[in-house]
Amino acid sequence: MDSKKSMDLTSGSLWNKILFFALPLAASSILQQLFNSADVAVVGHFAGSRALAAVGSNGPVINLLVNIFVGLSVGANVIIARYLGERNSEKVSRAVHTAILVSVISGIIIMILGVAVTKPILTLMSTPDDIIDLAVVYLRIYFLGMPFMMLYNFGAAILRSRGDTKRPFICLLVSGIVNVILNLFFVIVCKLSVAGVAIATVTSNVISSGMIVYFLTHEESLIKLSFKKLCIDKRILKEITKIGLPAGLQGVVFSFSNICAQSALNTLGSDVVAGSAAALNFECFVYFLLNSFTQACVTFTSQNYGAGNIARCKKIAFQCSIMGIIFPTLLSLVFLALGETALHFYTTEPAVVAIGLVRMKYCLIFQFTSALMDVLSGSMRGLGYSLMPALLSLAGSCGLRILWIYTVFPKAPSFEMLIVVYPITWAITSLAMLAAYIVIMRRTVKRSHASPAVNMGA
Numbered sequence: 001m002d003s004k005k006s007m008d009l010t011s012g013s014l015w016n017k018i019l020f021f022a023l024p025l026a027a028s029s030i031l032q033q034l035f036n037s038a039d040v041a042v043v044g045h046f047a048g049s050r051a052l053a054a055v056g057s058n059g060p061v062i063n064l065l066v067n068i069f070v071g072l073s074v075g076a077n078v079i080i081a082r083y084l085g086e087r088n089s090e091k092v093s094r095a096v097h098t099a100i101l102v103s104v105i106s107g108i109i110i111m112i113l114g115v116a117v118t119k120p121i122l123t124l125m126s127t128p129d130d131i132i133d134l135a136v137v138y139l140r141i142y143f144l145g146m147p148f149m150m151l152y153n154f155g156a157a158i159l160r161s162r163g164d165t166k167r168p169f170i171c172l173l174v175s176g177i178v179n180v181i182l183n184l185f186f187v188i189v190c191k192l193s194v195a196g197v198a199i200a201t202v203t204s205n206v207i208s209s210g211m212i213v214y215f216l217t218h219e220e221s222l223i224k225l226s227f228k229k230l231c232i233d234k235r236i237l238k239e240i241t242k243i244g245l246p247a248g249l250q251g252v253v254f255s256f257s258n259i260c261a262q263s264a265l266n267t268l269g270s271d272v273v274a275g276s277a278a279a280l281n282f283e284c285f286v287y288f289l290l291n292s293f294t295q296a297c298v299t300f301t302s303q304n305y306g307a308g309n310i311a312r313c314k315k316i317a318f319q320c321s322i323m324g325i326i327f328p329t330l331l332s333l334v335f336l337a338l339g340e341t342a343l344h345f346y347t348t349e350p351a352v353v354a355i356g357l358v359r360m361k362y363c364l365i366f367q368f369t370s371a372l373m374d375v376l377s378g379s380m381r382g383l384g385y386s387l388m389p390a391l392l393s394l395a396g397s398c399g400l401r402i403l404w405i406y407t408v409f410p411k412a413p414s415f416e417m418l419i420v421v422y423p424i425t426w427a428i429t430s431l432a433m434l435a436a437y438i439v440i441m442r443r444t445v446k447r448s449h450a451s452p453a454v455n456m457g458a
Helices: 015-046 049-056 059-086 089-124 132-143 146-160 166-189 193-217 234-266 270-306 310-338 350-364 367-382 387-407 415-419 421-449
Strands: none
Touching: 015 146, 015 166, 015 193, 015 270, 015 310, 049 270, 059 089, 059 132, 059 146, 059 234, 059 270, 059 367, 089 132, 089 146, 089 234, 132 193, 146 166, 146 193, 166 193, 234 270, 234 387, 234 415, 270 310, 270 350, 270 367, 270 415, 310 350, 310 367, 310 421, 350 415, 350 421, 367 387, 367 421, 387 421, 415 421
16 A cells, blocks of 8 residues: 555554544535635626525535435445455455446436426525526536536545545645636636536536546555446445445435525525525535544544454544534634625625625534534444434434424524524534434444454554
């Protein structure tokens, strides 16, 4: 294995390795979000608030269709990392080639489905009449790039399974720069409005997926990709699905709850939709920083569980939770301090900025309350328990959120009454996830005592 591109996750100090893993991953995710942020910023300044609302309101629809397959990429990460921890080279290779083929197939499915259902879903969401046509154009072009987006996501998950988060970052750095340049060209020079930013995003996805395939085919380690070996191993696919499907379904239901929220938001007018979309970008940046520690927890736990080191799995969960609280909180405080200055990156319209500030006040301040919900969920998945965190998230976040939207919000239909549901459900679900983690970890320790192959030392 090429030690320069991977790190030993099963021995030595943890906190520095978690940081070296998580920070490039956070930077990669933030760059990926910058694809959409660049779209929002360019159309907001050069195509008006309606174009801004059309682009910014599409996130829940995109996530509804892609999250099930993104969940499978999480399953691939867990299974490949576990096989690496077990030093099982044959299974690693079969899992890599299964994951890549699944990514291409899933991308094609999403592309066809997305193009077909875009207009009906946007209509069901009560998308304002003055932005729905623009939103349809953006989404249909965006979905054409799904095979490339899925290929990148699965390829990056394979690299992360051995501790490599730097090369996925390089892929997104290059494609992100191209995306911004093409956004400006298509919108300002070609006057293509939302179609231009969608074309730029698809082009960027093609570049990032091409780079990730190049890295995998030129690997010198167990995860080397060979097109001749592409096939689906049914047994490994079943293992990937066992971990990934609950995570994917959790993401789908989360997206459904966000679509319900977006539908309620749409009834408040296009200025509210635009302001919420602008502020949401800062939440995404904070969330991706938090999620990088979740992904670190998944990968580190998977490898150490495969190596039989349960005590180290506990340390991983604790340290990732602490970092998952501290670093996102610091970033939230930076965005809150910038306030209007930050929002002016997306829009200069006073009514839109005022709405954005309200969302930042409610959601950024309390983003830290979701840390335990995310990180401990990642720890349980790394241990092979994917269904329990999924069910808790569905009940605690999604269920309560939908209940709020259809019972509390109609009695006082204001933006503040809608947005306050997010920190409330984050806090409740985090407490439930902590209780579940304690139960599952005790169960894992008992099982390890019954198996002489498991190492209880650090």
